[in-house]
Amino acid sequence: MQRSHLAKAAMIVCLSLGSLGIVGGSFFLRKAFSSTTESQIITNTNRYSEIRNQLWASPAEIQHFPSEIPADAKNVRIAYSPGVAQASSFFQVRVQKSPEQIQKLLTQYRKxxxxxxxxxxxxxxxxxxxxxxxxxxxxxxxxxxxxxxxxEILVLNAEDQGNPGFKWNHGDSYGVAINSSSAEIVYWAEKW
Incomplete structure (x- = not known):
């Protein structure tokens, strides 16, 4: 009879430890797979080349971005999100240039x-x-x-990759936004 109680106690301990292991393991797995990467404004322009040349998966969508941040550019801001799980991914670069450069870009991108x-x-x-x-x-x-x-938001391309009846559920778009009065251009690409 004592063996029977000892066997039951051992079984309860094993089941408890197994349950604890499953709960704990699933918690850590969930944490590992659901770690979100939030977009952040990056002012360090050294990251621009890495994002443009290595991290953004579709080079055609960012061909209109400058190959590098010009040395004379002012007030540069970068926002990049790789898009985890169901979230959209985006890449945006805001640059202030001379009014003459902005007018030339506005004319080019309007066409x-x-x-x-x-x-x-x-x-x-x-x-x-x-x-x-x-x-x-x-x-x-x-x-x-x-x-x-x-x-002025100028869309260079937008592709609907959604399902019939659910337009724009998935897709991508890219272009520029230009503010002539502040002499700024925002290059953008987005996927969802």
């Missing part, structure tokens, strides 16, 4: 743009008749907000 908007964000733009998703102002002073109305 190439497939869609044009004044201010707003991706939700606004996608809801216009024949609108397409764009981006949020990740490199703005309040990251993730809409572009103010003095920014």
């Amino acid at each position: 190439l743009a497939k869609h044009k908007y004044l201010g707003g964000d991706t939700n606004d733009h996608a809801n216009f008749p024949n609108g397409v998703p764009t981006t949020f102002f990740y490199t703005g002073d309040a990251a993730g907000e809409a572009f103010p109305p003095d920014y």
Whole structure:
């Protein structure tokens, strides 16, 4: 009879330890696979080359980005998110240039743009008749907000990869946003 109690106690201890191991193991596995990488404003321009040349998976979407940050560029801001799980990935670079350079870029990109908007964000733009998703102002002073109305958002391309009946569920878009009055250009690419 004593062996029977000892066997039951050993079984309870083993089951308890096994349960604890399963719960603990699943906690650590969940932590390992759900670690999120939040976007962050990176002011260290040394990261630009790494993101542009190694981390962004679709080089065609960022061909319009400068190959490197120009030495004379001012107020450079970078926002990059690799997009974990169901989150979208984005890459944005905000640069201040001379008014003459900005006017030249505005003329160049207006000719190439497939869609044009004044201010707003991706939700606004996608809801216009024949609108397409764009981006949020990740490199703005309040990251993730809409572009103010003095920014001209020029969409160079947008591809719907959603399912029939669920337009724009997945896709990508890229382009520039230009503010002539502050002489700024924001290069952007986004995938969701």
